Amino acid sequence: MTIATADHPVSRRPIDGWRWAGRIFLTLLLIFTVMPMIWMLITSLKTGFAAMQYPPQWWPTEPTLGNYTRLLDPTNSVGQEFLRYFWNSLWVSTLTTILAIVVAVPAAYAFSRFRFPGRTVLFFAVLLRNMFPAVIFLVPLFILMRWLGLVNTHGSLVLTYLTFGLPLAIWLLKGFYDNIPIQLEQAARIDGATRLQAFLFIVMPLSTPGIIATAIYSFIGAWNEYIYAYTFLTRHDQMTLPVGIQRFFSENATDWPGLMAATFMMSVPVVVLFLVLQKYFVRALTEGAVKH
Amino acid sequence: MSNKEGRIARHRSPTRRQFTALALAVATTASLMSTTAYAQSVDLSQWSPEYIRSIAGTETYDTAATCGAVVPNDYEGRVSYWYTGAFEADPLIAHEQDAAFWEAFKEAYPNIQTDVQSITYNELLDKFRTSLLGNAAPMVVRLQILGGVEFAAKGYLDPLAPEDVGYTSADFWPGALKSVTWDGTGYGIPTNNETMAFIWNAKIFADAGLDPESPPATWDDVVTYSKQIKDQLGISGYGLVAKQNAGNTPFRFMPQLWAYGGGALDEAEENPTYDSVHINNEGSKQALQAAYDMYVRDKSVPTSALTNTQAENQGPFIAGQLAMMIAHPAEYAKMLDLASQATGADKEVADAVVENMRYGLIPEGPARRAVVFGGSNIHVVNPQYVEGEYDEQAAKALICMWTSPEWSTKLAWVGSNPGHLGGFKTEWMKERLDTIKFLDVTTSMLPNGIPFPVLPEAPEIMNIIVPDMLQNALTESMTVDEAAEDAARKIEELRSGM
Incomplete structure (x- = not known):
């Protein structure tokens, strides 16, 4: 009896138990993460009646895109309101992001490059706001916004989001600037560039991943924020999506398929943004975290 | 509302027979815990599905004209209003009636500008509380039956009685009126009374x-x-x-x-x-x-x-x-x-x-x-907590329309019973009873209704x-x-x- 393996010995690697355990764990984690989103998508394709069936329809017997067409049709009231909320969220989040970047970039650069009295205290002080739960500031900020005449305006949200978005943005960007060798700027200065030119033409391009990561962070934070928008806004024409989708709940009933369709639509911009720019996001987080 | 100007006399006088029935009704509605004896506009002593059916569709109302006698239909002004209206999960008919009301109001009062916010049931009380803290409240608000006294006791609401908008207290369930009475003063008018x-x-x-x-x-x-x-x-x-x-x-x-x-x-x-x-x-x-x-x-x-x-x-x-x-x-x-x-x-x-x-x-x-004797009441907010200039007449016009027999019936189409008892006599009540069979039972539960304690x-x-x-x-x-x-x-x- 000839054993093939005797002629052509195959080196069998022993099963790596830890590797497989890791794979199984990651698979379970993936299922745990993805399943709610898949279920959200499936429910959004059901009619109101089908969504309440038990046992649940794993795939709707009568799938419909009606919930999406209702949301995206500007000729009906539901569509008009959803699209308005969507536009409001986009406007508030974009404006918050732009302002956060405009303020955080020079602030982080200053913390990274300059030495001035109270620098360390000030640097930690920007985090003070983030050390308290948001709800503590709710009523004081509401009264302040009322005093400023900003209640029921998007300005109240942008200002508020900046108060808790900026500190982390500054910290994130400072770590990034710390990793850009100061010699590059010095070389530019020797070649005749002003400090501003060195910042704009040397440092800024190198810090693009960090700026993009900060922008994504600010955008997502503003896009998902609920409690301040819920408190500051009562006018439907001003509401943002997280508050607006509450309209799918009423006293005794919930429009689950409509709610799921709206939630899915709400997640699309964030997912797209993250997928397109994720390499910058990961790079910025890792590079900013390690000292070279 | 302390301003009694513009009150109108009721346009229908009860007959002797009705007086007798009304007196009997008052005596036999102990379950509603009335504290004030009013001659009701329907005979509460006969309350049953059959009686409700027998009176449905027996009277017609001209809401615009009735409210026009309280606040002239050509009045120019502005009113802000918060309430829980129809939302995505509500039946289609609720959306249609809500839209129809605002069209009717615009037709009856073309020169009154409305600033209306429909806020979900679970959000309204919190939002109203916050807005009061910042003096950003609306002129008129409709709250669930449990909510009114809390705000009245804190001075956030102004007195408001049915007589202020052209009706009488006898036009409403005594128990419902009691739910908006604090320290002997009325602070609202029932818009709808619901029992399950x-x-x-x-x-x-x-x-x-x-x-x-x-x-x-x-x-x-x-x-x-x-x-x-x-x-x-x-x-x-x-x-x-x-x-x-x-x-x-x-x-x-x-x-x-x-x-x-x-x-x-x-x-x-x-x-x-x-x-x-x-x-x-x-x-x-x-x-x-x-x-x-x-x-x-x-x-x-x-x-x-x-x-x-x-x-x-x-x-x-x-x-x-x-x-x-x-x-x-x-x-x-x-x-x-x-x-x-x-x-x-x-x-x-x-x-x-x-x-x-x-x-x-x-x-x-x-x-x-x-x-539970549930429902909602409409209130006027103390002007010092209202955002913008306060317009009492515009507020009264809105409240008169909303609490009328016609609209208190239509706006409660699938949910409950009209706050104004005259609503039970309208043709719309008849239509509701014919199309929503469940109403027979819920309306007949009304005499078993117990209001929550009228306390802040x-x-x-x-x-x-x-x-x-x-x-x-x-x-x-x-x-x-x-x-x-x-x-x-x-x-x-x-x-x-x-």
Whole structure:
């Protein structure tokens, strides 16, 4: 009896138990993460009646895109309101992001490059706001916004989001600037560039991943924020999506398929943004975290 | 509203026969706990589904003209208003009636600008509280029945009586008016009065060996039926809800508590004073024990009852996984709406569900048959807390239209009963009764209605302390006795201002 393996010995690697355990764990984690989103998508394709069936329809017997067409049709009231909320969220989040970047970039650069009295205290002080739960500031900020005449305006949200978005943005960007060798700027200065030119033409391009990561962070934070928008806004024409989708709940009933369709639509911009720019996001987080 | 200018006399004078009936009515409506004797515009002593049918469609109203006598139709002004209107989950007819009202108001008062915000049921009270802190409140607000007194007691609302907008107090249920009376002064007008009823799935009853056409007559029967259904079919019998800080919980548990002879305070008594705590009396403990038996001993109610609101009961009921529950008329309408929108294979299932739905009176207990006398009231906000310039006449015009027989009927189309008793006589009431059968039962539950205590602390008692008591007993963190005593202590502390 000839054993093939005797002629052509195959080196069998022993099963790596830890590797497989890791794979199984990651698979379970993936299922745990993805399943709610898949279920959200499936429910959004059901009619109101089908969504309440038990046992649940794993795939709707009568799938419909009606919930999406209702949301995206500007000729009906539901569509008009959803699209308005969507536009409001986009406007508030974009404006918050732009302002956060405009303020955080020079602030982080200053913390990274300059030495001035109270620098360390000030640097930690920007985090003070983030050390308290948001709800503590709710009523004081509401009264302040009322005093400023900003209640029921998007300005109240942008200002508020900046108060808790900026500190982390500054910290994130400072770590990034710390990793850009100061010699590059010095070389530019020797070649005749002003400090501003060195910042704009040397440092800024190198810090693009960090700026993009900060922008994504600010955008997502503003896009998902609920409690301040819920408190500051009562006018439907001003509401943002997280508050607006509450309209799918009423006293005794919930429009689950409509709610799921709206939630899915709400997640699309964030997912797209993250997928397109994720390499910058990961790079910025890792590079900013390690000292070279 | 203190300004009495513009009040109008009622345009219909009662006959001698009506006077006799009205007097009788006043004497026999003790269950509504009237504190003021008014000659009602319908005969409350005859209250029954048959009587309601007999008066429906017997009178016509010209709302624009009636309100035009209070505030001239060419009045120029502005009014801001917050209320809970129709939302995405509500039946189509609710959206249509809501839109129709604003069209009618625009037609009746073309020169009054409206700034209207429809805010969801669970958000309105919180948003209103916040807006008052920042002097950013609307001129007019419609709140659930539990909410008004809290704000009146704190000075946030202005006095408002039916007479201020051209009606009389006799045009409204005495119990409903009492719910907006604080320290002897009225602070609102009822827009709609709602009572719930009992709904069950006849097929589940039959499958479990119960009579499919007979609901449980008593709350003890509910416990027995629920267990039998669980034992026979493995599904939930009764749709208990016990979520904290949710209005649904007291609306469904208090009827049981009152039926056994309990109460939070003495609100179920004929002449409540709210001075004595009843949450730890024998009746209250029996009701709590019944809930405990269903949840802990028999496990015959949804396990998720501790975090459920009524909205979470709808799915299992429609799916045939829940046999019976206390239901709002709007829920019945919603189920019909869902069934009508189902297509293909779903349609057959949906039709079968509707076919098996039955509705009847809420079970009675050893002491009484009871239901929460719910609904909403419309209020005017103290001008110092209002955003922008206050316009009393525009506010009155809106309130007159909203509380009219016509619109208090149409705006409560699927949900409840008109606040203005004249609404029961309108052609629209007749149409509602013909199309929403469940209304027969809920309107006939009205005389069994018990209002929540008319106290500023009522929201805290009903939405926090009562659900806490349920949670403590059902999670077995306390015995039934301990939970009831704990709730009594909390109510006493709250009432004493501790």
